Amino acid sequence: MVIPSLIECKRDGGELPPGTWAALVRAYAAEEIPDYQMAALLMAVVWRGLTDAELTELTAAMLASGDRLRFDGWEVPRVDKHSTGGVGDKTSLLLAPMLASCGAAVPMMSGRGLGHTGGTLDKLESIPGFSTRLSLADAMTQVRRLGCALFGQTPEIAPVDRRLYALRDVTGTVPSVPLIAASIMSKKLAEGLNALVLDVKAGSGAFLPAEADALTLAQTMIALGESSGVRTVALVTAMDRPLGHACGNALEVEECILALRGEGPHDLLEVTLALGAEMLAAAGLERDASAARTRLLNTITSGAASRKFAEIIEAQGGNPAIVDDPAALPQAEASAVYVAPARGRIAAVHPKAVGLGVNAMGGGRTRVEDQVDSSVGFVITARPGDTVEAGQPLATIYARDAAGLEAGEAALSEAIVIGGDAPAPRPLVSHRVTRNGIEVLPYRP
Numbered sequence: 001m002v003i004p005s006l007i008e009c010k011r012d013g014g015e016l017p018p019g020t021w022a023a024l025v026r027a028y029a030a031e032e033i034p035d036y037q038m039a040a041l042l043m044a045v046v047w048r049g050l051t052d053a054e055l056t057e058l059t060a061a062m063l064a065s066g067d068r069l070r071f072d073g074w075e076v077p078r079v080d081k082h083s084t085g086g087v088g089d090k091t092s093l094l095l096a097p098m099l100a101s102c103g104a105a106v107p108m109m110s111g112r113g114l115g116h117t118g119g120t121l122d123k124l125e126s127i128p129g130f131s132t133r134l135s136l137a138d139a140m141t142q143v144r145r146l147g148c149a150l151f152g153q154t155p156e157i158a159p160v161d162r163r164l165y166a167l168r169d170v171t172g173t174v175p176s177v178p179l180i181a182a183s184i185m186s187k188k189l190a191e192g193l194n195a196l197v198l199d200v201k202a203g204s205g206a207f208l209p210a211e212a213d214a215l216t217l218a219q220t221m222i223a224l225g226e227s228s229g230v231r232t233v234a235l236v237t238a239m240d241r242p243l244g245h246a247c248g249n250a251l252e253v254e255e256c257i258l259a260l261r262g263e264g265p266h267d268l269l270e271v272t273l274a275l276g277a278e279m280l281a282a283a284g285l286e287r288d289a290s291a292a293r294t295r296l297l298n299t300i301t302s303g304a305a306s307r308k309f310a311e312i313i314e315a316q317g318g319n320p321a322i323v324d325d326p327a328a329l330p331q332a333e334a335s336a337v338y339v340a341p342a343r344g345r346i347a348a349v350h351p352k353a354v355g356l357g358v359n360a361m362g363g364g365r366t367r368v369e370d371q372v373d374s375s376v377g378f379v380i381t382a383r384p385g386d387t388v389e390a391g392q393p394l395a396t397i398y399a400r401d402a403a404g405l406e407a408g409e410a411a412l413s414e415a416i417v418i419g420g421d422a423p424a425p426r427p428l429v430s431h432r433v434t435r436n437g438i439e440v441l442p443y444r445p
């Protein structure tokens with residue numbers, strides 16, 4: 001294989017011959033291709049895309065680069081949810097214990113923050129002692145015992161995606177339908193699932209902001225899932241503002257603990273229930289959407305989901321006391337209230353500026369080797385459409401020190417726009433996509 005010629009072929013819009021992507025993945029896994037050449041190839045894919053045949057081959061090769069979870073002969077339906085990435089997007093932490101409380105098995109393998117978005121693993125690791133590094137064998141045992149395991153991509157699972165994900169994060173090569181689809185599906189197909197629900201984000205804070213791209217991504221991943229025998233459904237959800245109030249790892253875990261007690265923000269609950277109802281239906285555990293919502297809400301009101309979350313935390317070495325006392329989570333050294341600089345209507349709360357702000361304060365990575373400070377971030381109570389007075393509190397900034405507070409304030413002054421025209425906020429859940437097509441959902445703010 002002459003790698004520069006392959007890069008040039010993709011750069012010029014060509015299709016790599018059958019077998020080439022599989023060979024590239026094997027060679028990259030064997031460290032025979034340096035990161036700089038792989039990054040150039042990825043950039044060519046960002047611009048030129050992949051044909052269906054190339055994408056299928058790339059995804060299968062990434063999956064085959066590692067092992068998979070096996071639940072042979074086990075009757076309990078396995079279902080997972082995966083998001084294409086957002087800011088304040090913490091539904092995984094709610095859905096895992098809620099679904100496990102409903103009798104589903106949830107082998108939830110998650111990722112780290114990517115670009116301006118947060119990652120479920122980074123959030124979970126803000127829980128003192130919590131280990132996301134489960135071996136495949138331990139993850140399978142825990143799923144059978146508790147109905148759920150929350151773990152990172154083990155070195156055995158799609159190891160090539162693991163390296164490509166880190167490389168894409170720092171080389172501007174995230175926003176690409178085929179690269180996102182191959183990355184997500186190579187991991188999800190390794191989980192031994194019966195069903196998968198995809199949360200495909202649309203709006204300025206999504207990797208692919210345009211609704212049309214979100215729908216294409218949804219259909220692309222559904223085709224990959226269904227052709228591998230996994231029932232796959234997608235919801236397109238809003239990422240034109242952060243989801244919920246909290247953005248930043250420990251702050252998001254705290255918001256989830258409150259949400260599991262029924263005290264979470266409305267938008268977070270709505271998106272969680274919509275995804276959860278699809279998960280129950282796709283797993284064959286509930287047919288009727290309103291019965292599914294009721295069943296999911298019952299896991300909150302009965303305390304079952306909170307108890308399950310505590311059990312999972314304990315099983316993975318974390319301190320389950322945080323479920324009763326979120327103050328045991330890492331606390332920021334400094335905080336400040338961010339107030340409205342003027343009277344007016346909030347036109348936008350730009351998620352990307354918020355996510356980059358969390359990163360700038362140390363809550364995310366700008367280089368692969370960066371350590372994450374889980375205590376920092378924002379709690380933003382201002383929502384697009386609110387009318388506010390000058391001096392009214394809009395958010396609280398949590399930071400390491402005065403410089404962090406300054407960085408946080410600069411980010412919020414860019415993110416929260418008061419006055420001027422802005423497009424109407426996107427519906428929280430706008431489309432349902434299945435192998436049969438796209439359904440526009442009734443408007444729910």
Ligand code: URA
Nearest residue numbers: 084085179180183184
């Ligand atoms: N999540 C993933 O797992 N991969 C991507 O490329 C984007 C989001």
